[in-house]
Amino acid sequence: MAHEINEDLIRQIAQLAKLTISDEEIANYMPHMKKVLNHFSELETLNTDNIEPLITPVDLKSYLREDRVEKNISTEELLAGAPSSIGQLFQVPPVI
Numbered sequence: 525m526a527h528e529i530n531e532d533l534i535r536q537i538a539q540l541a542k543l544t545i546s547d548e549e550i551a552n553y554m555p556h557m558k559k560v561l562n563h564f565s566e567l568e569t570l571n572t573d574n575i576e577p578l579i580t581p582v583d584l585k586s587y588l589r590e591d592r593v594e595k596n597i598s599t600e601e602l603l604a605g606a607p608s609s610i611g612q613l614f615q616v617p618p619v620i
Contacts, residue, residue: 530554531550533557
């Protein structure tokens with residue numbers, strides 16, 4: 525395991541996830557995090573040399589439907605659910 529699971533690491537993870545976390549929650553999460561990471565360490569020991577990679581473990585079929593219009597929604601109805609809009613456009617934070 526590359527990192528020791530401690531309060532500082534839990535706080536750092538919470539900060540990266542933009543979560544507010546209490547000392548009580550940190551104490552609660554630490555054993556769970558250790559258990560999860562220990563499980564991944566166990567998985568690293570498995571020999572997977574002769575195992576073919578899978579895209580999915582089950583055979584999936586693509587079910588296509590006819591492409592048809594079922595209900596027209598006006599621009600005003602769509603924009604009514606948006607947090608903010610400018611004219612007939614959704615307003616989003618700038619991407620840098």
